[in-house]
Amino acid sequence: MDKKDIYKELKSKLDNKRYEHTLGVAHTAACLAMSEGIDTDKPFLAGLLHDCAKWMSDKEYIEYCKRYDIDVSDVEKANPPLLHAKVGADMAREIYGVTDEEILSSIRWHTTGHPDMNLMEEIIFVSDYIEPNRTHDPELPMIRREAFDDLHKATYHIYANTMKHLKSLAKTLDPMTEESYRYYERYR
Ligand code: FE
Ligand code: FE
Numbered sequence: 001m002d003k004k005d006i007y008k009e010l011k012s013k014l015d016n017k018r019y020e021h022t023l024g025v026a027h028t029a030a031c032l033a034m035s036e037g038i039d040t041d042k043p044f045l046a047g048l049l050h051d052c053a054k055w056m057s058d059k060e061y062i063e064y065c066k067r068y069d070i071d072v073s074d075v076e077k078a079n080p081p082l083l084h085a086k087v088g089a090d091m092a093r094e095i096y097g098v099t100d101e102e103i104l105s106s107i108r109w110h111t112t113g114h115p116d117m118n119l120m121e122e123i124i125f126v127s128d129y130i131e132p133n134r135t136h137d138p139e140l141p142m143i144r145r146e147a148f149d150d151l152h153k154a155t156y157h158i159y160a161n162t163m164k165h166l167k168s169l170a171k172t173l174d175p176m177t178e179e180s181y182r183y184y185e186r187y188r
Pocket of ligand 2: 021051
């Protein structure tokens with residue numbers, strides 16, 4: 001799919017707020033790529049597509065995974081929207097025609113991250129949290145500055161705040177979030 005069709009398809013699938021968020025992540029990812037001294041095209045496209053599946057109902061996520069043989073963990077079964085990362089990576093390949101494995105894995109891992117992410121994965125993980133439309137964390141101004149100064153430290157900070165937030169809501173924690181938090185603690 002060319003760029004114009006990608007924008008059109010995303011706009012037709014996502015609600016306005018999600019679409020604006022998507023553009024925010026794409027632009028933030030390009031800025032972080034510049035700051036890290038790498039090409040901006042792939043991070044931009046990964047940002048654009050990272051939430052491309054975030055429009056399905058719980059039932060649709062489960063059905064999609066069944067149809068296309070995508071593993072569903074117990075945590076995901078209890079909270080199907082978590083699947084938008086895995087489903088999104090699949091749709092990026094099958095519908096949007098992305099073949100680049102770095103782009104696909106940064107979509108795949110954007111929600112929980114994982115220990116020792118590669119640069120693209122980390123850029124998308126951080127961009128999703130700090131893009132300009134976000135307001136959910138009072139420490140965002142500090143984390144945004146950190147992201148351009150020390151990406152690993154910003155990643156640690158995001159995990160620390162996410163853990164605190166999820167625990168305060170007594171929400172189920174994806175074990176990968178906790179494992180990644182432990183890993184990134186070395187950069188605190
Ligand atoms: Fe997402
Ligand atoms: Fe997102």
